Amino acid sequence: MDAAFRKTLLERMMIIRAFEDTIGKLFYKGQIPGFIHLSIGQEGTSVGSCAALKDSDYIGTTHRGHGHIIAKGVDLNRMMAELFGRLDGFNRGKGGSMHVFDKSKGVLGANGIVGGGIPIVTGGALSAKMEGKGRVAMCFFGDGASNEGTFHEALNIAAVWKLPAIYVCENNQYGEFTPLKDATSVSQISKRAAAYDIPGVTVDGNDIEAVHQAATEAVARARRGEGPTLLECMTYRWHGHFHGEEALLGSRKYRETEEIERWKKLCPIANYKAKLEREKVLTGEQIAALEQGATDKVNAAVEFAQKSPMPTGENALENLFAEA
């Protein structure tokens, strides 16, 4: 990986972190309706994986999908506007955080149903195969989703039809408020690949270069027509299942503070900054400049969103059906 590319990887993680941090604060100020599910701590998996894709490749993601969508390269302003529910948002305020969709960048949607998007992205892979132009489809989902029937059906279909799909499981050890070990029959989701006779790989999700390496291999396999791969990235979310859950849960904890602190020390961004500085790829000043740049981009997006018009009630009746 050349220096410029590594710098891009760091920068993209910083943008995601700045975005998630900012919306976390704006949410508490009441500027973002509904729910948000922050992916802070998981930036290594989104950026590492999406960096293996082209613009023309497809992705699909989950309710915790901001990182993947930003890593795919969408317009940050329009994404922020969608979270604010404004007309300049990608979905014109119809979808919000859990349903961001950007056709121009192959984002086949974030999805509010756990496992709901896995067959859909598999359909994107089917279409890519029939088209024959070397496109691939990358599907993001969590450890919890690997217990949904749709996961099993989709992987079987992709395996049987040798579809150019990459199934990226972000194993952050929790499905909502339930730990992995209480819900899932395997400790490593990648073991489930054997059930479909496809390769299964587990990597440290917070080591962005390890993620990128594994994703690149899986994408290359898919482009060569060798079929799907299950890529499991071990990681952790610093924040709750949904933002603001502490108010609901009160003193009820489902994660130990010690565990959260331990994973914070494994921050993908902090560690990559240190690595790039150590290897003399970037200086401390350059890193600080990247950080500022990320903050600036996110602030600009917030400004764009705040200025974007709100939809009227009547806008609700548009776009139910497409024209001929």
Add this chain to the structure above:
Amino acid sequence: MREITYIQAINEAIREEMERDPAVFVMGEDVQLSAFGSTSGLVEKFGAERVRNTPISEAGFVGAGIGAALTGYRPVVEIQIASFFWVAMDQVCNEASKIQYMSGGQAKLPLTIRSLYGVIGSGAAQHSETMYSSFMNVPGLKIAIPTTPYDAKGMLKSAIRDNNPVLFFEHMRFGGKKGPVPEGEYLVPLGKAATVREGKDVTIVAIGWAVDLALDAAKKLEAEGVSAEVIDVRCLAPLDKEAILASVRRTGRLVVVDEAHKTGCAGTEIVAIAAEEAFSSLRAPVRRVASHDVPIPFAPAMESFVIPSVEKIHAAVKEVLA
């Protein structure tokens, strides 16, 4: 004009659309062999890439159909028997119906899902499904239920060309039904009802197989001096309200016949529309003839008790004329 069967009409529609547009492909369980015949002969002509046998994974392959439709293809997915729709409900009702809307119009979803439905005779509860009513309550889906070979071919071609998700229900009893179908290209638009029998004393609105029952009842009534107008709904979504209301305003009496379970059936929506928008024209309360609110039982005597019949329609018409 030549006469072909309903199944042949379906087969021709799919074949012609696949010839016309390389983006059209077929996907479903056993579609290559096609035991009932709807897709037989297609794999030989178009190849296995475009006529795909799926595993028994309704949620998986309906979802794959959604993904393919989002990315430039026109899938014609088959749900072998309509009761299997329940297995794929999240994909149909949480995904396919909502993606275009939720995406703010970015997504086009030209997906057709065809399925065999209805009571065939002792199929028992899980193979005798009439569940289009459930889909009527899900905005974002089109629902087509043609009753003749002519409509089957024309409406399926329209459905495939439609840029929206269309659920296409073919009654299991219609397979061998013959009817006139012209050679050459024609389309029947979705969203239009058909007046299949003109009359002035009562409007009988019927859905799917119930149309044939209604027509038999109308003949019986004619011999008794009652002139019944029969409307074949053909499409539940979009529903041709205007055709129904125009007829009700003329006759003043409405009987709706629906093979679905009575409570919350599609017919309920039709009588509600009449009550809301044609109340002053009504000279009698509206009547629904539908299946009892029990799962369809296995034994023939119980099954025929539960579902609509010519006699039940006849009795309902007599009630509204009393």
